Amino acid sequence: MTLYRDRGVVLRTYRLGEADRIVVVLTEGHGKIRAVAKGVRKTKSRFGGRLEPTSHVSLQLYEGRELDVVTQADTLEHHRQVREDLDRLAKASAVLEAVDQVAQDREPSPQLYRMTVGALRSLEQQDSPLLLAGFYWKLLAAEGVAPLVDACARCGSDGPLVAFALTEGGVLCRECRTGVPISAEVLALLRRVLGGDLNRALLEPASRATRELDSLATTAMESHLERRLRSIRALDHG
Numbered sequence: 001m002t003l004y005r006d007r008g009v010v011l012r013t014y015r016l017g018e019a020d021r022i023v024v025v026l027t028e029g030h031g032k033i034r035a036v037a038k039g040v041r042k043t044k045s046r047f048g049g050r051l052e053p054t055s056h057v058s059l060q061l062y063e064g065r066e067l068d069v070v071t072q073a074d075t076l077e078h079h080r081q082v083r084e085d086l087d088r089l090a091k092a093s094a095v096l097e098a099v100d101q102v103a104q105d106r107e108p109s110p111q112l113y114r115m116t117v118g119a120l121r122s123l124e125q126q127d128s129p130l131l132l133a134g135f136y137w138k139l140l141a142a143e144g145v146a147p148l149v150d151a152c153a154r155c156g157s158d159g160p161l162v163a164f165a166l167t168e169g170g171v172l173c174r175e176c177r178t179g180v181p182i183s184a185e186v187l188a189l190l191r192r193v194l195g196g197d198l199n200r201a202l203l204e205p206a207s208r209a210t211r212e213l214d215s216l217a218t219t220a221m222e223s224h225l226e227r228r229l230r231s232i233r234a235l236d237h238g
């Protein structure tokens with residue numbers, strides 16, 4: 001068996017038998033991996049609480065056919081604020097769930113790893129109302145489905161742009177409108193998030209616009225994930 005080391009973020013864990021746990025980790029160099037952490041549920045586990053969702057860890061593993069085996073785990077970042085605050089933890093869980101959905105098994109994606117580490121780090125520093133929306137929009141862009149936000153995605157008209165549908169490719173004018181309504185204020189915020197002003201947008205206080213952009217981001221992400229899942233199902237039956 002091959003021994004390897006990597007860094008990663010624990011996305012989720014589930015039980016395996018009485019004492020063991022399977023951890024699903026997004027690693028920097030090996031993509032998404034599943035590994036057995038033996039004895040992790042015993043009180044005197046040598047891994048302690050290091051292998052919990054949101055943990056950023058340095059791992060040593062034995063490579064298995066399907067499941068690897070964790071032989072060593074060292075904490076890089078605890079994310080204490082995230083874990084002890086229910087609102088931040090809920091945001092982190094939504095980040096990790098989307099990452100888990102888009103990450104491919106054993107397919108390295110250093111960009112996704114960096115984005116995930118960055119989102120957790122940002123959340124540790126401040127509970128920004130736009131953390132999740134910002135992450136989802138950036139993730140959609142990284143997935144190659146960055147929405148068009150400067151002109152109608154269907155006819156190219158530059159305004160007024162009043163609706164949004166990811167399935168159409170972005171914002172839509174009055175004539176082409178479908179999907180959900182988008183206000184000028186929310187559109188301006190979306191342009192900032194996608195246009196390189198994310199760090200300052202993260203400092204925006206909670207408002208109706210941040211809530212709307214958050215809800216729009218979730219709708220867009222769900223729409224994207226559902227298409228992905230359908231395409232996977234189609235492959236399975238094909």
Ligand SMILES: [Zn+2]
Binds near residue numbers: 152153155173174
């Ligand atoms: Zn149009």
